[in-house]
Amino acid sequence: MTSRRFLAFVEDVSATNSVVGESNEANEVIELYRENCGKDPTHLVWLDGIEEFYFNSLPWIGTPCDSTSKRDREVRRSHLNSLDSSKLSVFLVALHKDDNSLLFEELAESAWLEVSIFKSGVTGSVPGLQSADYEQQETKTVWIVLTKCLDRGLLSKLKNAFSLDHLEEANFNLNELTLYQFIPYKNPRFTIKEIELGADELGGHYFVRRPREV
Amino acid sequence: MVRHHSIVTSLESLNQLGGELHDHLTKNLGDGRITGIRLVDVGQGDCFAIIATRDEREFPLIYFDYGGLMDHPDRKKHERTKLRMPTNHAFGQSVIILSHWDKDHYWSAKWKNTDAKKSLWLVPNQWVSPQAAKFSAELENAFRWPEALEEKVIGVNLGDHTVLIRKCGKHKKEVPYEDRNLTGLAVTIHNSQVTESPQVVLPGDCPLNRIPNLPSARISLLAAPHHGSKKGLKHFTIFCQAYMDSDSLMLISYGKNHFGHPDPSIKAVFPGDKIESNQSRESDGKPFYTEIELSKYLPLQCEMRPPLNVER
Numbered sequence: 156m157t158s159r160r161f162l163a164f165v166e167d168v169s170a171t172n173s174v175v176g177e178s179n180e181a182n183e184v185i186e187l188y189r190e191n192c193g194k195d196p197t198h199l200v201w202l203d204g205i206e207e208f209y210f211n212s213l214p215w216i217g218t219p220c221d222s223t224s225k226r227d228r229e230v231r232r233s234h235l236n237s238l239d240s241s242k243l244s245v246f247l248v249a250l251h252k253d254d255n256s257l258l259f260e261e262l263a264e265s266a267w268l269e270v271s272i273f274k275s276g277v278t279g280s281v282p283g284l285q286s287a288d289y290e291q292q293e294t295k296t297v298w299i300v301l302t303k304c305l306d307r308g309l310l311s312k313l314k315n316a317f318s319l320d321h322l323e324e325a326n327f328n329l330n331e332l333t334l335y336q337f338i339p340y341k342n343p344r345f346t347i348k349e350i351e352l353g354a355d356e357l358g359g360h361y362f363v364r365r366p367r368e369v
Numbered sequence: 370m371v372r373h374h375s376i377v378t379s380l381e382s383l384n385q386l387g388g389e390l391h392d393h394l395t396k397n398l399g400d401g402r403i404t405g406i407r408l409v410d411v412g413q414g415d416c417f418a419i420i421a422t423r424d425e426r427e428f429p430l431i432y433f434d435y436g437g438l439m440d441h442p443d444r445k446k447h448e449r450t451k452l453r454m455p456t457n458h459a460f461g462q463s464v465i466i467l468s469h470w471d472k473d474h475y476w477s478a479k480w481k482n483t484d485a486k487k488s489l490w491l492v493p494n495q496w497v498s499p500q501a502a503k504f505s506a507e508l509e510n511a512f513r514w515p516e517a518l519e520e521k522v523i524g525v526n527l528g529d530h531t532v533l534i535r536k537c538g539k540h541k542k543e544v545p546y547e548d549r550n551l552t553g554l555a556v557t558i559h560n561s562q563v564t565e566s567p568q569v570v571l572p573g574d575c576p577l578n579r580i581p582n583l584p585s586a587r588i589s590l591l592a593a594p595h596h597g598s599k600k601g602l603k604h605f606t607i608f609c610q611a612y613m614d615s616d617s618l619m620l621i622s623y624g625k626n627h628f629g630h631p632d633p634s635i636k637a638v639f640p641g642d643k644i645e646s647n648q649s650r651e652s653d654g655k656p657f658y659t660e661i662e663l664s665k666y667l668p669l670q671c672e673m674r675p676p677l678n679v680e681r
Contacts, residue, residue: 204499314545322505322513328391
């Protein structure tokens with residue numbers, strides 16, 4: 156079965172509380188998953204991709220952009236603006252965390268994945284919605300196989316091409332330092348001596364520094 | 370291990386903004402003043418306008434974020450975004466400060482109001498997707514937060530008020546993954562003599578305990594971090610207890626979503642009942658935004674100690 160292959164940036168991974176009807180986009184893909192997989196998904200994933208063959212054909216993806224060079228910035232900007240929009244796609248995918256538990260661990264935001272798109276279900280695929288961009292003017296149902304992007308050279312090119320190196324650093328022309336001292340707010344319902352912010356997610360403890368007297 | 374930043378009683382080396390951004394803002398403001406905060410309905414996303422009044426005319430001096438796509442009320446009426454979220458005004462163009470590169474914070478500028486692409490944008494350097502990279506290349510006048518000022522604060526005096534812009538966590542090029550909620554920009558607004566002023570906090574999606582050098586001042590107006598997400602509830606609870614009271618106001622920006630935003634626990638721990646959201650849609654005749662009069666939350670009448678100038 157033929158497929159189209161994309162390289163996709165993980166834009167968002169979120170647990171879904173499966174509130175059908177709360178979000179049109181979510182509702183559609185959740186229903187799709189239920190119909191085809193017979194259970195509720197645990198997560199929704201937004202992937203932002205570019206066709207792999209097209210990306211690899213671009214001659215500039217390995218060329219660094221020196222953000223301090225106006226010429227480099229202009230060249231990179233031109234390259235990004237000339238990307239063929241028909242080769243870019245956004246995917247909204249519903250998943251259950253047990254579907255592919257090894258890959259699930261890799262689904263960190265801003266990670267890159269290899270994505271194979273099929274017109275019908277194949278082994279290891281999950282249903283999703285494909286659209287040209289986040290506006291989702293037109294969506295089509297596809298079957299998606301996700302794999303981790305392992306090639307270091309390819310990852311390096313992806314991070315080089317899709318960076319903000321074409322934007323100049325702001326020159327704030329900072330030339331004056333000013334000292335501000337705050338009168339610590341004394342909430343009558345809460346004594347601010349040393350605030351324990353409590354255990355964090357990993358079990359460590361952090362403390363807010365005691366406000367200095369002014 | 371999770372880091373959190375200290376709450377501070379002083380900003381000992383606050384850099385005062387100069388350069389193009391400063392000149393742009395002060396030229397547009399002229400002899401006017403900041404008078405309001407506008408919570409714009411962009412569905413599931415954020416868009417807060419810092420409203421100024423000059424010559425009896427109100428205009429959006431700064432946008433902090435520019436909205437997204439999910440449940441956007443102008444989904445089929447793009448032309449309406451230009452009316453509700455104008456970036457061209459009588460005195461020039463609004464500045465847009467982007468908290469971070471999640472699509473629900475910038476995408477409304479892609480198709481809905483393309484005028485916004487001509488504005489001056491200040492953005493954090495983060496890992497971005499193909500769509501975001503292409504969008505950023507379409508911006509005519511965008512600047513990245515300087516690498517040398519990671520986790521630093523800059524201030525700009527705008528009439529009666531001071532706006533502080535912070536870069537939260539560091540963007541590390543050597544680390545392949547990034548939680549962009551934590552490495553973006555956050556804004557606080559104070560009276561021009563910051564010392565005894567309460568503060569307005571616009572954190573984007575960054576938890577309050579991860580914002581560098583947040584003053585130990587009362588928070589009179591807060592945009593709920595991350596659309597009212599329950600993540601970091603324990604920290605949020607303590608901030609509510611320590612720095613907010615029943616007169617504080619919380620704004621929550623969200624639309625229909627599958628994330629469970631806003632979580633009921635966020636409203637439950639907030640002191641008092643002054644909570645407003647962007648979900649007050651009644652008809653097409655409504656303006657689709659909630660405007661907050663800033664003088665109620667940053668009153669000018671209290672006597673304040675002048676800031677101390679120090680030599681570099």
